[in-house]
Amino acid sequence: MVDERSDIRNRNSDRWPALLAAGQAGDARAYRLFLAEASGFLRSIILRTGILPHSADDVVQEALITIHAIRHTYDPRRPIKPWLTAIARRRAVDWRRKSSSTVAREIAFDPEIVAAAPDPQSGTAIARIDARAIVNRALQSLSPGQRRAIELLKLKEMELKEASRTTGQSTGALKIAVHRAIQSMRARFAAA
Numbered sequence: 001m002v003d004e005r006s007d008i009r010n011r012n013s014d015r016w017p018a019l020l021a022a023g024q025a026g027d028a029r030a031y032r033l034f035l036a037e038a039s040g041f042l043r044s045i046i047l048r049t050g051i052l053p054h055s056a057d058d059v060v061q062e063a064l065i066t067i068h069a070i071r072h073t074y075d076p077r078r079p080i081k082p083w084l085t086a087i088a089r090r091r092a093v094d095w096r097r098k099s100s101s102t103v104a105r106e107i108a109f110d111p112e113i114v115a116a117a118p119d120p121q122s123g124t125a126i127a128r129i130d131a132r133a134i135v136n137r138a139l140q141s142l143s144p145g146q147r148r149a150i151e152l153l154k155l156k157e158m159e160l161k162e163a164s165r166t167t168g169q170s171t172g173a174l175k176i177a178v179h180r181a182i183q184s185m186r187a188r189f190a191a192a
Helices: 002-024 028-048 053-073 080-105 111-116 125-140 144-155 160-167 171-191
Strands: none
Touching: 002 028, 002 053, 002 080, 028 053, 028 080, 053 080, 125 144, 125 171, 144 160, 144 171, 160 171
């Protein structure tokens, strides 16, 4: 059965250069047929690179998009499988690189920790007092203008124009004050 499928794939792959050439010339039907037949080959290459099966279809789609974008670069006189293999491998590398950076930023979900954690809405009085004290210390470290901007725009959630009228400062000056205050508070919390 496996040898039979392999025979069919090999027979079909012999016509891929002609189908792609017809697609380059504007034959949409031939081009669709080429993409449909080549996608199985792409998937097998992608799986051999170590991409997990649940991600393989996404990587195949990326490879098909790349093929579509660069289809004009294929020379039908040259072998097609090395061209497809190079595209599939590059898309797999890109996918792995993108996935690894996403995984590095994600925090693992541990159900036991979540179950043991107190409800943030009903947090203990001590935790609320500690949080308030930390925020108040950070606010006190700001310049008076930055502190006032944070209090009005972030803590009281006042609109920018209203805060501008209240303080007599321009909206741009308030935005800058808030931005600098947040940077300063972030630096303070990072150092703590």
